[in-house]
Amino acid sequence: xxxxxxxxxxxxxxxxxxxxxxxxxxxxxxxxxxxxxxxxxxxxxxxxxxxxxxxxxxxxxxxxxxxxxxxxxxxxxxxxxxxxxxxxxxxxxxxxxxxxxxxx
Amino acid sequence: xxxxxxxxxxxxxxxxxxxxxxxxxxxxxxxxxxxxxxxxxxxxxxxxxxxxxxxxxxxxxxxxxxxxxxxxxxxxxxxxxxxxxxxxxxxxxxxxxxxxxxxxxxxxxxxxxxxxxxxxxxxxxxxxxxxxxxxxxxxxxxxxxxxxxxxxxxxxxxxxxxxxxxxxxxxxxxxxxxxxxxxxxxxxxxxxxxxxxxxxxxx
Numbered sequence: 001x002x003x004x005x006x007x008x009x010x011x012x013x014x015x016x017x018x019x020x021x022x023x024x025x026x027x028x029x030x031x032x033x034x035x036x037x038x039x040x041x042x043x044x045x046x047x048x049x050x051x052x053x054x055x056x057x058x059x060x061x062x063x064x065x066x067x068x069x070x071x072x073x074x075x076x077x078x079x080x081x082x083x084x085x086x087x088x089x090x091x092x093x094x095x096x097x098x099x100x101x102x103x104x
Numbered sequence: 105x106x107x108x109x110x111x112x113x114x115x116x117x118x119x120x121x122x123x124x125x126x127x128x129x130x131x132x133x134x135x136x137x138x139x140x141x142x143x144x145x146x147x148x149x150x151x152x153x154x155x156x157x158x159x160x161x162x163x164x165x166x167x168x169x170x171x172x173x174x175x176x177x178x179x180x181x182x183x184x185x186x187x188x189x190x191x192x193x194x195x196x197x198x199x200x201x202x203x204x205x206x207x208x209x210x211x212x213x214x215x216x217x218x219x220x221x222x223x224x225x226x227x228x229x230x231x232x233x234x235x236x237x238x239x240x241x242x243x244x245x246x247x248x249x250x251x252x253x254x255x256x257x258x259x260x261x262x263x264x265x266x267x268x269x270x271x272x273x274x275x276x277x278x279x280x281x282x283x284x285x286x287x288x289x290x291x292x293x294x295x296x297x298x299x300x301x302x303x304x305x306x307x
């Protein structure tokens with residue numbers, strides 16, 4: 001995924017990738033990565049959990065508009081099932097998870 | 105096929121649709137299923153190495169890190185999004201082995217090619233050919249590895265401008281170098297199709 005992101009962005013298109021192995025995301029040196037400590041085959045979360053899936057997509061879109069420089073791997077704070085995923089009410093505004101990770 | 109099936113936790117769940125053709129269940133099949141899920145954790149890499157576990161993470165690193173070090177030298181590219189999200193065209197890419205059911209499956213032991221998936225593909229049109237992760241949940245909800253339904257919703261809600269016509273699926277490929285021609289071809293197609301933002305989802 002990282003190599004693909006690099007090649008796409010090198011041809012003029014913004015990219016955001018999800019990663020489930022932190023070391024691989026860092027080593028890929030891709031433009032923008034979000035890292036989730038979730039099981040393989042579950043990058044967007046659990047089956048049928050639409051709020052969770054939309055939360056992750058909102059974070060990806062937020063990363064696209066908010067990342068200040070290339071090569072950042074932002075770790076998302078979600079604890080898999082032990083988390084309440086609220087509906088996204090404003091898709092134009094970047095997500096709190098991404099904003100707070102970028103400002104720390 | 106039965107409309108209900110037993111999940112790992114033993115609860116009965118209504119399954120709207122599964123993507124795999126479900127083989128006829130036999131006693132031996134049940135035993136194998138039990139061993140796969142409880143003992144071997146179902147997914148294996150190259151048919152031998154169990155993944156989806158801490159050991160699977162270790163194997164991913166072992167395979168990926170030395171290759172990435174060689175292939176990612178030089179500047180990290182950087183293109184800021186040139187339009188608001190609500191006007192941007194978005195493409196989706198997945199390495200979860202997703203492809204159209206009518207298309208050629210990926211070689212499970214390594215496949216250096218890609219598949220095109222149209223934007224209006226429905227869950228029933230899609231299949232997964234990948235053996236390095238537990239596909240049970242992704243087969244129930246394709247959005248876990250290929251969130252095309254969620255993105256169609258975002259397009260309808262005008263959170264994003266437009267979904268690209270073509271999206272891309274990759275399978276399992278141990279050698280990054282051998283995958284590079286397909287990666288470059290997909291990158292070229294995307295850059296020539298007026299896409300503003302590419303979202304990449306792993307297996």
